[in-house]
Amino acid sequence: MTRKGRRLVLIGSALGVLAIAAGLMLYALTDTIVFFRSPSEIAAEHPAPGTRLRLGGLVKQGSVEKQDDAHIRFVVTDGGADVRVGYTGLLPDLFREGQGVVAEGQLLPDGSFRADSVLAKHDEKYMPKEVADALKKQGVWKEGEGVQ
Known part of the structure; x- marks a missing residue:
């Protein structure tokens, strides 16, 4: 084999190893990626049980139930x-x-939905873009008017 041929084999092998490493890294990240969904999207798409995601919306009036063992139940709605x-x-x-x-x-x-963490927003101006867009789409929240 000539020197040029060995160099091409070496470069091809290095690219192959890099491609495998990149593929393994992307596969490992699929378990840690968490997608945002609104209640309407969950109702329409019916994700599989056990799917990790972020649920965003408004806490429904009259839905908060506090139990004695620091367990809280509430309803998230987008209208x-x-x-x-x-x-x-x-x-x-x-x-x-x-x-x-x-x-x-x-x-x-x-x-x-079983939540591991809950983030509350003190003002609708600071609401994540995805939550605000989902609420606007449902007609529940409009810019400058606050939460209805």
Whole structure:
């Protein structure tokens, strides 16, 4: 084999190893990527139970139920659909009914959502773009008017 041929084999092997490494890294990241969904998108798409995602919307008025063991249940809505959420732990001080919330966790087989973390937004100006867009799409929230 000539020197040019060995060089081409070496370059081809290096590119192959890099491609395999990149593929393995992307495969490893698929378990850590969490997608945002609104309650209406969850109702329309029916993601598989156990799917990790971020759920965003408004805490429905009259839906917060606090139990004795720091377990809280509430409903997240975007005006088009509702999703029941269960969470064990301390809620942010700004969490209340009618406010924007983003919960990260997984869907359960019964269609409810078990949250690992809950983020409350103190002002609709600071609501994540995805949540605000979903609420605007449902006609629940409009820029400059606040949460309805």
